[in-house]
Amino acid sequence: LVVRRIPDLRPPKDQGQGQGTLFDIWRFHAFFTTTDPDDLDTVAADKTHRQHAIVEQVHADLKNSALAHLPSNSFSANAAWLVCAVMAFNVTRAAGTLTADPKLTKATTGTLRRTIVSVPARIACSARRLTLHLPTDWPWETAWNNLFDSTFGRNQSIIT
Structure with missing residues (x-):
């Protein structure tokens, strides 16, 4: 079990009172790993877990766009659709990066479609x-x- 402590950056609800918080507020994120501690220490396991979270965001983005509409029960048709969906995802991400807008660099595919594709x-x-x-x-x-x-x-x- 690895527990990561993350500072809570959300603003407090009573900002208008003029008094700051007495203690820093932390959120805790826990995850399990079955990796042997001799092979991977806690810091390396945390880094690997964070990379996994990035991949999960890519999967969620693909599922919310082209993968939500897989065309048929045919494996070949779905495989071709997946290849086209990943190519479109990569081209859209590259276009978002080329805009040099920080909001669009990390935006989802739906946001990029609404802002720079549907012009x-x-x-x-x-x-x-x-x-x-x-x-x-x-x-x-x-x-x-x-x-x-x-x-x-x-x-x-x-x-x-």
Whole structure:
């Protein structure tokens, strides 16, 4: 049994009183491991467990998007769907990273679809240059422009 102590960063409910807390508040997270202590010490087991938690978040994200709609009872069709879902997940994550927006770098697939994939815009080509026409006062304009510039290069020719 490994128990990790985590500081509780949630703000107290009585912030308006003007008096801070008397003691620091901690949350405790416990997990079991069957690894031999000679092979893996407590710190290494905690690090391995945290990596497992990251993988679980990826699984949850995939289940909330493409894996929620597996097409058939055919193993081959589902295997192909899984490959396409993972490729789309990786491309979406890369696009979120290329926006250089800290909120979108760690956002879920659903958030990335709503903010940078479903864009009410149009792309125009003039004088071998791409121009993106976004709506006025669109909140994700900077992030989308960063993604567009890093992917296509706004001043590069589209015909080689």
